[in-house]
Amino acid sequence: MINNIDLKTKNNSLNKAFSLLNHFTIDKDVIGLSELSRLSSIPKATVYRLMTTMEENGFIRKVNIIGRDNQYRLGLKFLELGKLVSEQLEIREVALPYMKNLRDKVNECVQLIVRDGNEGIYIEKLEGDRPVRLYTRVGRHAPLYGGACPRAILSFMEDEEIERILKTKQLEAITSNTIINKVSLLKSIEEARKTGYTVSYGELELESTAIGAPIFDNQGKVIASISIAGPEFRFTDKEMTFFIDELLKTTLHISQEYGYKKLQVT
Numbered sequence: 690m691i692n693n694i695d696l697k698t699k700n701n702s703l704n705k706a707f708s709l710l711n712h713f714t715i716d717k718d719v720i721g722l723s724e725l726s727r728l729s730s731i732p733k734a735t736v737y738r739l740m741t742t743m744e745e746n747g748f749i750r751k752v753n754i755i756g757r758d759n760q761y762r763l764g765l766k767f768l769e770l771g772k773l774v775s776e777q778l779e780i781r782e783v784a785l786p787y788m789k790n791l792r793d794k795v796n797e798c799v800q801l802i803v804r805d806g807n808e809g810i811y812i813e814k815l816e817g818d819r820p821v822r823l824y825t826r827v828g829r830h831a832p833l834y835g836g837a838c839p840r841a842i843l844s845f846m847e848d849e850e851i852e853r854i855l856k857t858k859q860l861e862a863i864t865s866n867t868i869i870n871k872v873s874l875l876k877s878i879e880e881a882r883k884t885g886y887t888v889s890y891g892e893l894e895l896e897s898t899a900i901g902a903p904i905f906d907n908q909g910k911v912i913a914s915i916s917i918a919g920p921e922f923r924f925t926d927k928e929m930t931f932f933i934d935e936l937l938k939t940t941l942h943i944s945q946e947y948g949y950k951k952l953q954v955t
Contacts, residue, residue, distance in 0.1 A: 705731055706739045710748075713763050715826070719752060722759035771828075780913045781813050784904070784943050788815050788915065791939045795932055797919040802838050803912070805830065807858050809839035819923070834860055834874055835867050837889040838916035841901030844881035845911040851878065866891040886933055890921065898924040900932055902940040907948030915940055 712720060712728050722740070726733040740761055743749040747766035754760045784801050792799040796817035802809040808830045833843040833854065843851060860869040866889075868874050881887045886902040893899075899918035903911045917932045924932070941951060 702739065705729070705735065706743060709736065709739060710743075710763070719754055719760050719762050721761070725761070780904070783946050784913070784915065785813060787939050787943050788813065791915070791917070791935055792817060794935050795917055797917050797923070797932070800838055800916045800918060802831075802842070802914055802916075804833070804842050807833060807854050809833055809842055809914070811838075817919075819919070831863070831893055832858070832861070834858075834869075835863050835889075836893040836916075837887040837899035837901035837918070838914050839901075840877065840887045840889065841881065841903045841914035841916070842911055844878040844887060845903045845905075863893050864891055864895050866895065868892065885937055888929075896921050900929070900936055902936050903944075904940050905944040905947065905949040907950075909949065912947070915943070 708729050709725055709731070712725060720728075722733060722737060725731075725740070726736045729736065731739075737759070740749055740751075744751055744761075744764070747764045750762045750764045752760050752762050780803060781801060788799045788801060792815040796819060798817060799815045800811055801813040802811050804810075809832075811827055811829045811831075814827055831839045833839045843854070846854075855871055855874070860871065860874070861867075862869050868877060877887070886900055889899045889901075891897055897918060898921040899916045901914050901916040904913040904915065906912050915936065917936055941949075944951070
């Protein structure tokens with residue numbers, strides 16, 4: 690029979706270990722022992738024990754930064770596991786050839802996201818060869834209401850699910866252009882359902898423009914979205930018309946790979 694006390698202790702240790710890992714971010718990839726203890730409110734001795742265990746298993750690396758001891762970075766084990774997860778994302782494998790074709794036609798950044806709770810996560814990004822590029826990265830999260838690519842998912846979700854998200858999620862501005870008014874957001878969703886695509890102007894990054902469109906499965910459920918994004922000065926009226934046309938063709942072809950039924954496009 691399992692000892693309930695031992696199990697509870699192990700679970701508590703795991704929870705503490707996971708809480709420590711959550712403090713590592715893109716902007717904060719090296720954290721010292723004392724700071725980890727302060728951020729997590731976990732005693733320093735416990736933090737040291739947990740970090741040492743994770744270091745022994747390849748999840749943490751101890752580094753020497755400007756002569757300071759007990760500094761930590763995430764280990765290469767996460768890269769291995771992240772690659773495994775990435776390879777399991779079938780939508781990326783299906784979409785990638787179409788994304789490359791789209792990128793070659795528009796010569797702008799082409800991005801793919803999927804839903805992750807109340808957010809979208811970027812799982813693929815292809816750059817054009819123009820000198821001024823968009824700063825985004827694979828693994829980045831964005832709220833479903835913010836930006837063309839995330840909102841292309843939100844706009845085509847069930848009404849009940851959209852309502853639930855808007856009730857439970859505080860709309861926070863990423864930039865001064867992020868839509869945080871629910872009435873304006875619902876109007877944007879309504880417009881997207883009419884046109885089949887979304888547009889954003891500097892909502893996640895100022896002076897950028899993006900166009901997003903959904904990908905559907907065989908039941909008509911939105912499962913991902915693709916966007917074309919870049920500096921706003923390159924998104925002229927003429928270019929926008931061309932971009933939208935090519936984007937909608939691309940997302941329809943990918944949707945049809947999943948059995949989505951709609952009038953064929955050539």
